[in-house]
Amino acid sequence: NAGVTQTPKFRILKIGQSMTLQCTQDMNHNYMYWYRQDPGMGLKLIYYSVGAGITDKGEVPNGYNVSRSTTEDFPLRLELAAPSQTSVYFCASNVGGGYTFGSGTRLTVV
Amino acid sequence: GQQLNQSPQSMFIQEGEDVSMNCTSSSIFNTWLWYKQEPGEGPVLLIALYKAGELTSNGRLTAQFGITRKDSFLNISASIPSDVGIYFCAGFPHDMRFGAGTRLTVKP
Numbered sequence: 001n002a003g004v005t006q007t008p009k010f011r012i013l014k015i016g017q018s019m020t021l022q023c024t025q026d027m028n029h030n031y032m033y034w035y036r037q038d039p040g041m042g043l044k045l046i047y048y049s050v051g052a053g054i055t056d057k058g059e060v061p062n063g064y065n066v067s068r069s070t071t072e073d074f075p076l077r078l079e080l081a082a083p084s085q086t087s088v089y090f091c092a093s094n095v096g097g098g099y100t101f102g103s104g105t106r107l108t109v110v
Numbered sequence: 111g112q113q114l115n116q117s118p119q120s121m122f123i124q125e126g127e128d129v130s131m132n133c134t135s136s137s138i139f140n141t142w143l144w145y146k147q148e149p150g151e152g153p154v155l156l157i158a159l160y161k162a163g164e165l166t167s168n169g170r171l172t173a174q175f176g177i178t179r180k181d182s183f184l185n186i187s188a189s190i191p192s193d194v195g196i197y198f199c200a201g202f203p204h205d206m207r208f209g210a211g212t213r214l215t216v217k218p
């Protein structure tokens with residue numbers, strides 16, 4: 001049972017490049033979330049999903065897109081990377097009250 | 111969206127001391143969660159609270175769901191060096207929002 005798996009762990013992007021952060025969970029959880037954490041700060045919700053085919057914006061959705069075609073996968077897309085998107089990105093899933101976080105993707109945009 | 115205010119921002123305490131931190135919300139929550147995050151890791155759930163007034167313990171940690179459903183607190187008794195980390199409150203009815211965290215330093 002792998003829990004929540006995020007890839008890649010690290011990535012450096014140039015301004016204007018695009019990339020997809022992958023998140024997959026094997027616990028059959030309906031709810032999935034993407035957060036970003038800036039240095040020394042708390043987590044900010046980017047997008048979340050309550051089930052396959054359903055996504056909704058969180059606090060800081062601008063510059064990101066998501067999709068949820070399956071229960072297992074919840075990829076986060078950056079279309080035009082900007083320095084302000086340098087952060088650590090965490091994916092999480094839950095059913096009921098038990099949240100599980102991935103180990104994070106550290107993204108630097110230069 | 112709902113705002114979560116967590117305090118204090120940071121604490122520097124001596125080993126063996128008790129610690130108390132709290133979170134308040136601008137709206138009513140159905141669930142309060144307390145997490146700990148260590149450097150380079152994702153948050154790890156410590157305690158989950160589901161009912162107003164609920165008091166739950168996990169070892170030396172105790173958390174309570176406020177009666178108004180707009181606040182929660184976390185106490186750590188007899189702190190030890192491995193308690194060092196950032197403690198986050200989180201809560202939601204629909205989507206989980208986090209407080210800004212309390213950075214705890216424990217001096218031996």
